[in-house]
Amino acid sequence: MSAIFNFQSLLIVILLLTCSCAYIQSLAPSLLDRNKIGLLGIFWKCAGIGE
Known part of the structure; x- marks a missing residue:
């Protein structure tokens, strides 16, 4: 299952980015x-958001 369809994985990808x-x-x-x-x-x- 890719990170796009799994909500927890999507949040982790956004946080890492x-x-x-x-x-x-x-x-x-x-x-x-x-x-x-x-x-x-x-x-x-x-x-800017990460700062």
């Missing part, structure tokens, strides 16, 4: 700051 983006932004802020708009802006928003 948020924490990973926040960690990447703490190490290299320019990497996520240049992609605020568009599809890659999702990672910038996750980093």
Whole structure:
């Protein structure tokens, strides 16, 4: 069963994405700051939530 159909796994994937983006932004802020708009802006928003 994939993580999309299992609610607990989906929550874990979202939490890992948020924490990973926040960690990447703490190490290299320019990497996520240049992609605020568009599809890659999702990672910038996750980093903001993770902080």
